[in-house]
Amino acid sequence: MDEKLLRKKFSIKSSDIKILYKIISDLNVRFGFDAKHFKKISIPNINTYSWSYAINRIITGFWLQKKYSILNNISVYNVSSNERNILLGNFINLINKLNKLRKKILNKKLLKNWLNIIPQIIKEFFYIPLKYKIFFFKLENIWKKIILNGIIINYKKKISIDCLLKQFFQYNFSLYKTNTFMSGYINIMNFNKIRIIPFKMICIIGCDQENLSLYTQTNILNLINQKIYQNNKNIFFETVLSTQKYLFCSYTKNIKTEKKNYPSKYITDILYYIKKNFYITNKNKYNKKKIHILKQVYINNKNKLNYSYLINYNVEKFSKEKKDIKKYKKINFIIKKNIPITELINFWKNPIQYFFKKNLNIYILNNIKNQLSEDELFHIPSLDKYIIKNKILKYYLLKKNTKSLFKKFQLKNQLPHDHIGKILWKEEEKKIYLLSNQINKIKNSPKEISFNLKIKKYKLSGKIKEINKLNLIHWCTNKINFKEIISLWIEHLVFCILKKSSKSILLGINNTNIKFSYLTKIKAEKYLKKYIQGYLDGLKKPLLILKSGIIWLQSIYMKKFNIIKNDKYNINIAKKNFLKEWNGNSFYKGEKKNIYIKKLIPKINPIIIKKICRTCEYWLLPIFKNTNIRKYHIK
Incomplete structure (x- = not known):
């Protein structure tokens, strides 16, 4: 295609x-x-x-x-x-x-x-x-x-x-003719194809000691004897001679093998030769007796994993381009006074992603081509599993038979073929059956309430569903996660303002649950004002609320005594847990691979780690104080 x-x-x-x-x-x-x-x-x-x-x-x-x-x-x-x-x-x-x-x-x-x-x-x-x-x-x-x-x-x-x-x-x-070069295009080739052919720019990728071996011929300028020249030609020397304006050399550290890679001796020799014989034009003091051939040397080694050296013979182009750069206009945020509760919840589910999507209109979609598979299914894909679980739960709550539902999903290819599909279907049915029993025990004449609250100069409006006589119930067909917790927390604050002696509960699979304790109207209003202000601040500048920071907070907070642990042992454990989530492993992509987070935090450092931890502590500590949240709820 x-x-x-x-x-x-x-x-x-x-x-x-x-x-x-x-x-x-x-x-x-x-x-x-x-x-x-x-x-x-x-x-x-x-x-x-x-x-x-x-x-x-x-x-x-x-x-x-x-x-x-x-x-x-x-x-x-x-x-x-x-x-x-x-x-x-x-x-x-x-x-x-x-x-x-x-x-x-x-x-x-x-x-x-x-x-x-x-x-x-x-x-x-x-x-x-x-x-x-x-x-x-x-x-x-x-x-x-x-x-x-x-x-x-x-x-x-x-x-x-x-x-x-x-x-x-x-x-x-x-x-096609072999060994031909296209003018006006990028030509990619091996060194052995070059015979002193001039190019405006030459980029040498992979200048490691392993990739560029040193020449053995002592008399490198002896080009008369063709046999000696062909067998022992100095490829790097020829490449430098072929460069008319720019020569770019790069080498990369191998992260997987954790093996130290050093630049080729050619690069170190060139840098030494430049420092010894040439001067930089932007310096005020220099020795005028030195021959002025090289106008500028750019060395970029800020990123420890990628090193590059650009030898530039024409600096004027760069200076002109800098002058022509247009200043970006500041984004004017229009904040409406009417805030729907759905918008507030969506923001707190993922503040960074919400900022990129809502304010900057940046939507990063997965490459659909990579999702297609030619292999037979031996498991239920995660998205299909989510849909299947919700459908099974709906059937159980309505006390319907799920045989027709099973056939429907199998004919849609959302289940593996034959017996494997049946086994996996039964496993999901068992989990959802336990969840439906939990819901039916607590559920009692659920109602839906519409509300319109005035918080400072803003109006918060919307609907809250599944309100029973004594409490507000939410459930999820997957393991309880942060998004589900924060969603119910916002609704719980509104619920406490509207009704006295109100509690909330979040139910998950495998008999897991999180209970939200009762809050007085004054305390609930205080928290709600705080989260609305966070929403307003997060529209202007992204809040660094990350899963790694949440795990750090869970590791360091002691619910029993309502304190943050300050001893070195617990601080080190919390830091390790933070970095585990940030870096990930061979089975799980860490947060540093998230495309949105990459744009905000290209490289982690102690200052940013501290900022993430303090941000999560400020905004999420009230949830930890007023719930029975556990370690397995976040993972």
Whole structure:
């Protein structure tokens, strides 16, 4: 789909690729076209993973238009718009043509039967503009030449297309000249390809001692004897001579092996030579007797993992560019006086992400291409698991049978095939059954309350659901996490202002729960003012509330005595826990890999760690004081 000429033939735009990847990931197509194809590649007939089943889902969804969810053992896939229906129609046309081609090239054939296969592929799958007609004409001629050569020598055995394609691709390299350089482009090559060819800028990547070995020939200027020159040429010396304006050299420390990498001796020699023989123009005092060849040397070694040296012969360009840099205007934040409680909760769930999305309009999406898999499912993906658990819970609370629900998810490919899917489904049912029992014990005539509170000059409005006679109940089908805790905490503060003697409880799987203690109206108002002010401050500047800081606070706070531990032993444990969460490991990506956090904190240091810890302590200590929160609730 990345090929432009193929897309144009089937009226698929480049902007449509993301939509198609999203649809394919929803359909969970894994491998194979149909039952015959499964048999041919010797795998069980897993019909729901096939392309033919996916196409049937789309077609039935188009005709039925959300009237049914399952029809004739087919899970109906509904598409929201007519534009997407047209796109899917074009894509299905491509898939069907590919399947026909697969059948054509599947078996061995005589050479004469292979003669027109490449011309047919070009005709059916590619839109050929005028400027590419010669290129495709050459490809057809190369293919015909290979086939006709075999026919001339009377090769009468049947042959597979794989053997012919190997020769075909070898011939294709003859269309391009080797060792050629494109002017106006970036040329990537090995050192041994360079023969004193001048370039404006040369970048040498990986200047480690291992990658650049020292030359053995003592007389490096002896270029007369070609044998000596070819065997012992000083590649680095030639590269420096080839550079017209800029020479960039870099080397990198290997983090995985924790092996110390040092720059090549060539770099250290150049730096020593520069310091000894040349001077920097921006210094006030210098020796005028020294020869002035190099105007500036830029050394960038702020990041300990990446070192780079740029030798620059033309500094004027840099100075001009600095003058032309436009000053960015400050962002004017418009803060509304009416604050919905949903907005307040969404902010406190992830203050940093909220700042980037709401104020800067920066939405970082995962690459959908990386989500597609060709492997058979042997587990339930996390997103599908979340949806499945919520559906099962809904059925249990309504006292419905879950057999039809199981079939629905299996036909949607959201569960592994056959017995594995059944085993995993039963495991999830057990967990949700315990949670539903917990909810039914506490739940008693739940109500929904609308409110409108005035806090300072701001109005907080919204609705609170699941209010029972004595308490406010929330539940989550996963393990209890910080987002669930902070959501209920905000609602609990409002609930304490509205009703006297009110308590709240958060229920999770495996019989876990967090109880929120009763707060007086004055205390609840005081806390709510604090969190509204935090919301207002966080819109202007991101609050550094991170999971690593929350874990640090949990490690150092003693609920029993309501104190922060100050002894060295507990402080060191808290720091270790902070860094574990920050750095992560081979199974879990640490917070430093989070794209939003990276932008704010490119590199951690003791000052930033202290700031994160103090921020989390200031904003989250009230939650720790007024709940029975435990270590396993945060992890």
